[in-house]
Each structure stands twice: as structure tokens, then as C-alpha cells.
Amino acid sequence: MSLRKHGLAAGGLVLGAALALTACSSGSSGGGSSAGTGGAGGTFSVGLEKFQALTPSNCYDLYCAQVNRALFTGLFQFTTDSSGALTPTNTELTKSLNSPDDGKTWEIELNPGFTFTNGEKVTAQTFVDTYNYAANGDNGQQLGFIFGPGSLDVQGYQDVADGKSKAMSGIKAKSEYLLSITLNAAMTESLFKNFITGPQILPMPSEAFKDPAKYEKQPIGNGPYKLTGPYNNQGLSVVKNADYAGTAGNADQIDFKIYADSNAYWADLQANTLDVTNNLPQNALATAPQVLGDRYLNTPNGLQYSFFGFPANDPTFKEKDVRIGIAKSINWDEINQKLYYGTRQTATSFAPSSIPGGGQDVCGDKCTFDAAKAKELIQGAGGVPGNTVRIPQLSNETGDVQKAICNQIQTNTGVTCTVEMFKDFGEMLDVTQNGKAPNGTMVGSGWVADNPTIQNMIYFFWTSDSPGNVAQYKNPQFDKLLKEGVQAKSDEEQIAKWQEAEKVLYEDFPGYAYQFRNQVGGYSTNVSNVSISPDGLIDLNVISVNS
């Protein structure tokens, strides 16, 4: 049982945020097995880990997002474009999006005909009520922040978040099907769509606000499937929603099974008692390609990375050559192959190629493994003070990768390397920011993108005033470039500014991303047409049950 996670994961309560409704990746590539690629009908099962909440405004992990794909239809969804990058596009619910005033106000026109499974119509007012409920601090909804500063920055958000007002002045229903959102500052269309499609708040019927506890157990949605009853610890089942106005799903029924950890998924998948999973445990990675054959899913450029930081208040890492030397002494290609069997990629920037403007080699020579050069750099800088570095490990991680990193550092530089345990990311922040960590302690964590922008990948750990700035990096130029990117008038300008910001970051080298995580999963012989998008979600609608 891997009760622990592998690699410097996001840590804490959830493995990570998930993007809402995703991607039928262009040219669906599942299975392709000609035998029994059945059409519509049938039942299949999907393995999940326990989600925190199903209520859309409180759903901030991969697992509830996967369930809610079946239960709800939102405004936008991410699709993969021809270059492999994720871009937000309209769903069948959204007729049009435009801004009459160059990006400060956004008007979304909805297609009529969509209803909740209790008969309530999905209108502009539905979204006004849902958004106000989500933003209200008294309701404790995890996704409320997307309307706040740093994301959409909607007019009137702060008063609602503080519980002083019930409604954001910036969100209005101009007519039955016309929703208007006014921001504090103008932004480009793609950035607006990225923010609102990110951890998406799906529409909720008025019943949800009357009895949130009851709604949580059995959410009423407007999607292609509906729940058969309240969920419990073993899972939940959904059946086709006969009244759905959009394109229906293939299967008649989907059973979601909840697992305490991914080892049990793997056992069930091998025994064919589980049909689809978007997660495989570490101990499955070596054998899964052989066991599953073409039913093994491995989508590169997942929207997740792991990084290291060198705390600015630690004299050990004062010399830039020491920091670069440490980075160069670790052979990530070898680690990704030997420990992760090709399910991770060596990162050369903070943004993988599934992000517009990502996939660049920003790090260049600094991230290239070279044992001799690494040793030379460190010695040239007078060695590592104390001759010891400490690699961070969170208590929910197994520590395999930390061991491998330390072995590489010790072998290649002769510097002693040990592991420094932190209970969680919060403790790491507290300890390192207050200088309570022993000298030589590196920091690190993982990040799961809220939306596919370079800005989202880097802002939280590196902007001067961010609560997540664990390495205490401060560079006004970096902050300024990131901000100019947000305010840019065109996509090209925006991406250029952010890429420039990333260059500044790598030039200063207060830390670096070392690894992107692929999205790995598999499916049984009972189903076909299964694929995982870079954000980790599986398009359940297109899966067909073999006859």
C-alpha cells in the first residue's frame, strides 16, 4: 500500500488541483483494437482516490473533477490544439463570448435548452448565483479564489469574500441567457478564458444553496450523466441523463470506485475488475507496459512539475556557481528512466509544451548533467560551506527520489547529502522562511497547474509577495515582467513577457524545475477508446464498452 506519494508532490490535502472539463484530445487515440469496439451502451468502472467534495465550487482535486465531468457541463473546456497545447474552447452550453470594452467586461451568451436533472433551467442567473455562492467566504468554498486578485479579479469580489456583501457587483445577468462579468482590469480573451476555465466552477441549481450538505452527497447537475443516489465511501454510480441537451455519452452507466490508494487500483486493473484509471502506483510503472500492452496510457507533458529552490537566507547557497553545480550534478534522465520508467521528463523550464509558449529550453546548460563540470563549479566557488546539502522530503513521500538525488550528488561532487524531513509544505514554509532549517537545506515542492499559462506555473513560488515564496526570491524585474504579461494586450506580447520573466528567473537561478510528470493510467479489456489528457483527466463520454 503506498499510503505515501512518490516524488516531490504537491503534498498536503490534495495531490493537486485539476482543470475542469477537459479535452477530447484531437484525434482520439484509445485502444484501436478492432475486435469488439462496441458502440453505445454498457457499463464500465472508473477508479478514483477519495475526493474532498463533489460540490463544484468546492471541487479542487483530480478525482472530483473526473466525476463532475460526467455530471456537469460548464462554460468552457480545454482542448489540445494542433501544436499539442491546451486551449480553452466553448462547450455546447456556450454560444458566444465577447468583450464590448476591450477586455474589462466579458459577455457570455448561453445556448437555451440546458436543464438540471431536477428540471431547473440553466440560465445566466444560474451562474450569477453559483459564482456568488462560491466567492462568499462564509461558505468556505475552495474555488472562490478564482474571482479574486491574482486570477479574474472581478469587481466587488473582496466584499463578498469578507462576507460583507452577498453579490459581486461585477457579475450580472443582463438577460435570461446573457451573463456579464466585469473585471477590475482588462485582460486578453485567452487569459480570461484560461482563468475561468481553470479550476472551473460548474453551474449549480438553487437547491444547492438551500441545503449544501444534502447537495454535497448527491449533486444535481446539467451534464450527460446523473447520479443514481448519494455517494458513499465505496463510490458512486451515474446513468445517462435522458434529458441532456448536448452530445450524449457512449456508455449507459459509469461506476466510480473509490480507492484509498493506487496500489489497490492496480491490483483490480490487472484482475480486470476495474476498467479505467488515470493513476498507477509507483510499483506498477515497471511492469504496466508489458502487462497492459496498448492499454497502458502514458501522456507526456502533464501540467505538473517538481522544483528545487535554494533559500536566499541560507549562506550555503550564496554563490551562484554552487547552486548551478548542484543542479548539474544530478542526472535526471537517468533518474526518470530508472525510477520512473519514462513516466517523467527532465524539465528545462517551468512550463511543459502543453502550455502555450512552454516547452522551451530556458535553463540550458545549467540543467544539463555534467559531473566533471559540476565538481569544478562547486570547487571554483570555494566548495559548499559545511560540505553538506539537505534535500527536502515531505512526510507523505516515499523518499526514493530523494535517495537517488543524494546518491548522484555524493557520487558526482563528493558533497555529503542527507534528507531533511518536513511534515508538509506549510511546515517547510514556516521553517525555512524563519531561518530555522539547518544550513544547506534546499526547499522544493510540486505544482499542479490551475490553467495552462506560464504565469500560473511560476507566480506562486517566485513572486516577491507571494505566500508560497519558499525560497524567498525577490527580484522586482521578475515581478514586473510577470505583471506586464497579465496586462498585455495581445497573446504574443503576453507570452513574450512571461517567457522573459522565466529567463530572468533562470538567470538568477534561485531554483529550477527539474521534472515534468506524465499522466499515466490504463484500462481493462472491457473498454476501448480511452485516453488521458495532459491535465490528467479522461474523457468518459467517448469510452465505449466492448460487446
Add this chain to the structure above:
Amino acid sequence: MGRYVVRRLLQMIPVFFGSTFLIYFLMNALGDPLNTLSPQQRQNPAYMEYLTQSFNLDDPFIVQYLKYIWGVLHGDFGTTFSGESVWSIVVERFPVTFLLAVTAVAIEIVLGISIGIYAALKRGKWFDNVSLAVALVFIAIPLFVLGFTLQWLFGIKLGWVAPSGIAQGWPKSYIIPAFVLAAGSLAYVLRLTRQSLLETFNMDFMRTAKAKGLPSRTILRKYGLRNSLIPVVTFLGIELGTLMGGAVITEGIFNIPGIGQQLYTSIRQQEAVVVVGITTLLIIVYMLSSLLVDVLYAVLDPRIRYE
């Protein structure tokens, strides 16, 4: 006897307060629960503020504890951070773990006692030695190694049962996990049965029965078992409570949605009220079963008196 039972039940009241306080204190010692939030969740100061307010995280420890106890005395056992009520968690999960533990005890009884008796009868013969060796290997193998091996063998390789979950119901979904849970104690029951049976064989009344020419099967049934099973029964009584608390790893391997799983998750997320609620319940179960054992002991052995 009645007074004794009443006194023992009354003693559970201070134990309740003592244990809730102790566990609440230990959970508090783990640090700020907000620390467990992921970097992503830290983007939302309004949510962090909501958690602080709803779960009294700003209050001093003793105030938090008193507020919790006040709630419990009014029937409010608190909720997880995502709002699920502890009471509904317990109602949903407790029976699952109970069934698993009862099945494990049943396995210990059936296998442990019968093999133990046979081993005692065949003392020093190959059966005795082999059963000892096998039993001890089960003690020595770490639980998770045994669990994964049996899951692989019966769930994947042979396909006799589903590798995980309880969808197949009792006994199919429970038998393998229950065996894994029972494995360590199984050896103990076996040895205990064998040993106390051998002791009984040497007692005067057994010699007398033998001298009277009764067949050994009758002696065993009429005199030997009843007298020698007392220590075994007392052990098994306490065992139920121990197994329920010890099911964490087994429940994880076999994905059994019991309280062990919940307990583990909640410890990791530092949801003090959940951990305190479940653990206190486990302690009560443990104390009730140990009281039951003491009473049973007096019933089985008339020489024991409780004043």
C-alpha cells in the same frame, strides 16, 4: 459481580475524558492543520480563514478541546475539513471494520484452536513441528508483505476473489484480508491452545480419568478442552478490540472502507476531531471487550471472585 460490572462501567467515564484529552493533545502537538494545505490551496486566503474560524484553529488548545467536548455532550461530534460529519463516517465505516475483525477472530478460533489441539495430541511429532514452523513464519513476515502476496495470488493470479474492495460482500471480500489481519495472532492462539492443553493433560483429574480407562477422545472432549480453553478465550476477547484498531494497513492494501483507512487519512490531515472521535470509540470497544473477558473469566473459572 453486578457491583463489579457497574464499577467498571463507571470507570469508563474518566477514561473517556482522559483519552479524548490525550489524543486531542497529541493531535495538537502535530502542528497547525493549515500547514497540510497544498500550495494550490494556499492561493485562497478566504478559504484558510474559513477553516480557521470553523474549526477554532485560532483558539488555545484547551479552549479548542473544551469546545469539542461541549459539542460531543450535545451530540455534535464535529466534521472533517471538507464538511463530512464524524458521526456519519463512523456509522458508515464502523460496521465494515467490525465485520472484518470478527471474521479475523473467527479464523483465529477455527484454525488456531483446531490446529492447536491436534498439535498437542501429536506432541513432538512432525505435525506439531511443522505447524509451529508455519505459524512462526506468519508471525515473522511483515504484514504488508503477506498482504500483497496473498492479494496477488488469490486476486490476480488465481482470480478467486476480487483483489480489493467489499463489493463481493461477506465472506468473499473479507476472507483474505481477515486472514492477513489474523495471521500474527493465529500463531499465538495455536501455541496458547497447545500449551494449555498440554498443561491440562498433566493435571490430576486428567490422570484420574485416564486411570478410569476412559477413551482419550472422551477425556479430551469432556474435561480437557473446557479447562484449557480459558486462557484462549480471554485472549480472543481482547483480540477483537486490538484487531479493530490494527486494521489500518490491511484496510489500505485491500481497499476496505473501514475506520482504519479514515483514521490514517485524518491523522495525516490533522483533523483532530475525527481522530479523537474514532479513537475514543475504539478505546471504548476495547474496554467493553476487556470487561466482557473478565466477566467471562469468572464464569468459566469458579475460583475467581470479584469483590
Add this chain to the structure above:
Amino acid sequence: MSDIQLDVETSVRPDGPASRTLLGDAWYDLRRSWIFWISAALLVFVLVMVVFPGLLAPQESTSSLTGGCQLANSLAPPSSQFKLGADQQGCDVYALSIYGARPSVIVGVLAAVLTTIIGAGIGLIAGFFGGKVDSTISRIIDIFLGVPYILGAIVLLSAVDLPGIWGVVLALTLLSWPTAARLVRGKVIEAKGQDYTLAARSLGASNGRIMVRHILPNAIGPSIVVAVISLGLFIGAEATLSYLGLGIRPPDFSWGTMIADAQNAFFQAPWTLLVPAGFLTLTVLAFILLGEAVSEALDPKLRK
């Protein structure tokens, strides 16, 4: 008064099997027990691993600072370079197993000794004084026994930051003393009612003297046997804690951490699990068998 003291120590005379003393008989039985000899041989081997691991394997191959543990050798099968294969990190499984013995066995020994001392002390007090003292201690024992093992271990090991094996030893001791105390308490109550105790009391012996000279020696026998068995179990428990990520931390390693790490590649490279698990199982088995053999030999009621 001295001829009333019939405890074990004074009744042993060194003049061979002719004098039928308890220990003499026990030794006589033990010598004829194959279980005893097998466990003793195993334990001698374990002792060598713990005290002189250098005789069996070079320490250099257990650390990347001295040239061992190259990731390029990850999961290398058994060969002339790696007698029992390499693990996922490319370390020599044989050398790691030899050097992993020391922390594993020391955890077991320390936890067993501490548990027995604390348990015997508290159990003695509870059993001897009875009444309020006994019921208070008994309920405290109930609380400790009722707290799930894993909860206690996680909380202790997370809250207390002790280096190396000490956290594990502390956790195992704190969670296990109640079992030992319960056992001793039962035996003390039994011994309290025996004739020799009553005789000592009637001769005016003090409480302290009765406890230490008469009751303890009679109650400690079974707890030593249990201690030997639980020593084995503690070694296994350390593996379980490591499996949960709570055990010994790198750069230290033990059989437990090796077994926990081996899960990743078990099907590909079974030696990563089988070798340390084999060492651990045999060692645990040796201690349990020794405990069994000694307890059987010491128990006159079981003699044929």
C-alpha cells in the same frame, strides 16, 4: 529465614544433572531440543552481522560517498559484482542486508529491554498494591492498549524529532509497555497468594523486600520469555513503520527500510524484497524459537 527462600537463584546447585534443580533440568531439556540449537546457530550468525559486519561485506559498497549505490546499476541481477543483486538505487543488496542488521537488531533489543523494565515495574506496583492503585493503572493500560498502534506511532514519530533509531525505539516502547505490564500484573497477583509470600510476610518482611525478593523473581520468568519473542516482533514492527514512512531515515537504513523500498520493483527484481525479508524473517524466527524453547524447558508443568 534463608532456608525459606525457595526462589530460583538459591536453589541452583552447580553439581550437574544428579541434583534435579529447575535450571539444571531446563538446561538438560534445552540441550536435547533441536529448536534450541537451530535458533542458537542463527543468533550467532546475526550477532556476527551486528558486531563485525566488516567480516562479511565491505562497507564502501553501501554508500555513494565511497563509490557504492550507482543508479546505473539499478536492479542489476545477482552476479559476481552483486552477489544477491542490486536494489533500485543500484546499491548492493547483500552488503546493505549485512549492514542493515545492526539498526534492526538494536531497535529490537532496546525496545524489548525497555518494554520489559517499564512494564515489569508498573505491573509489579499495580499487582502488588491492588485496590485503587491497581484500577487506576489498569485503566491507563486500557487507554494505551486501546489507542491504535499506528496512530500512536504516527503521532509520536511526527511530534518528536529524534535522530536515527531513537524515535522508533521510543515509539515501540511507549506503545508496548502496557502489554508487558498486564502480564506481570497477572503473575504478581498469582504469586501474592502463594504460600512462600504469605510465609515471608508472616515473618515480618517489608513490602519492598517481598516485592523484590519473592514476587518479582517468580513473575519475571514469563516476561523474559515474552521479551525474547517480542524482540523478534519489534524487528518486524520497525519494518512496518518504515513501510508507513515513519521508520529509520536515510542515510541510515535497516532491513525494514530495505523491505519498504523494495515494493517498487518487486515483480521485476524479487531479490530486492526476498533478501532483506529473508534475513528479517530468519532473525525474528530465531528469537521466537529461542523464546519458545526456553519457556518450554523452564516450565515444569510441560515436562514429559
